[in-house]
Amino acid sequence: MIALYVFLGLLAFLSLIIIKKTVELKNGRQAAAADRAKMKIERLTSFGIVKNLSILPLIDYYAERPDLKTEPGVSYLLKADDTLILMDVGFNAKKEHPSPLLHNMQAMNVSPKDLDMIFISHAHLDHLGGMKNQKEKTFSLSQGPVALSGIPVYAPVPLSASSWNPGPKTHVITEPKVLKPGIASIGVIPRFLFLMGQTLENALAVNVEGKGIVLIIGCGHQTIERVIERTLALFDTPIYAIIGGLHFPVGGGRIMIGPVNIQRLVGSDNPPWKSIRETDVQSAIAAIKKVKPKIVALSPHDSSDWSLDQFRKAFGDAYVDIRVGKEIVI
Ligand SMILES: [Zn+2]
Numbered sequence: 001m002i003a004l005y006v007f008l009g010l011l012a013f014l015s016l017i018i019i020k021k022t023v024e025l026k027n028g029r030q031a032a033a034a035d036r037a038k039m040k041i042e043r044l045t046s047f048g049i050v051k052n053l054s055i056l057p058l059i060d061y062y063a064e065r066p067d068l069k070t071e072p073g074v075s076y077l078l079k080a081d082d083t084l085i086l087m088d089v090g091f092n093a094k095k096e097h098p099s100p101l102l103h104n105m106q107a108m109n110v111s112p113k114d115l116d117m118i119f120i121s122h123a124h125l126d127h128l129g130g131m132k133n134q135k136e137k138t139f140s141l142s143q144g145p146v147a148l149s150g151i152p153v154y155a156p157v158p159l160s161a162s163s164w165n166p167g168p169k170t171h172v173i174t175e176p177k178v179l180k181p182g183i184a185s186i187g188v189i190p191r192f193l194f195l196m197g198q199t200l201e202n203a204l205a206v207n208v209e210g211k212g213i214v215l216i217i218g219c220g221h222q223t224i225e226r227v228i229e230r231t232l233a234l235f236d237t238p239i240y241a242i243i244g245g246l247h248f249p250v251g252g253g254r255i256m257i258g259p260v261n262i263q264r265l266v267g268s269d270n271p272p273w274k275s276i277r278e279t280d281v282q283s284a285i286a287a288i289k290k291v292k293p294k295i296v297a298l299s300p301h302d303s304s305d306w307s308l309d310q311f312r313k314a315f316g317d318a319y320v321d322i323r324v325g326k327e328i329v330i
């Protein structure tokens, strides 16, 4: 009898939590929609252009060589003419020093001293260097000293460098903004996620001479449909490439606790029983096909092998794998 009461008590408690979360989600979704509607997006004039662009994945879920470390996080090194940009700083789930990011940088002869700018797409643990950073609103390249003096850091929310990375000052950018000629942030596109709450994510756009706009995306919580819509609203130049995370952990995820697919739970603005599914992947593919990009590369850090396969089949020769150590030259 006591066991039955305990069971009913637990059931009632769980139901209350789900009801509370569902109400929060409904209100949060409405607030995010209102925030999106409020943003006045004007065309970015005098954007500028770069002659050359390459993207070297420093952290992602798969690697090109066995000596490079992988994890379900993101860090990409962009070389736009002479400007070196570090986009996101990986996960470092085991709190190591050197972190997988630092290990890979050393293995590929990339020195933090050479960086001109750090761009943080959004404040989730797999892009900030770990859970502690997410909680403390900081970011770190490793759990040991890495000096970053003088480098500007751009983030969509107030963030400071952790005590391991003294020097840089973070600039919060939520609006679309040219960071250097030919390199711009497309501005945040707010979305309310079931477990993570209000999420402000930014993406980079680089205008490559003779090619067009190359989009580099972190986790893709904005939805690719909205990223495309924003990009078309900002620039006259067509979209040439879409590269990065779009968050499709369908039929499996990179962070599992037992049978629970954590990425599927945290990355959706629907409750768990209506979370990310196959039809979302197909809608994204259809939206991307409409703008006819010449290069499409889906990050495996937050998408399943099933989703990667769908993209591979859909885009054929235009599809490029994202692997740590494999440079994508535009
Ligand atoms: Zn991510």
Ligand SMILES: [Zn+2]
Pocket: 122, 124, 219, 221
């Ligand atoms: Zn994320």
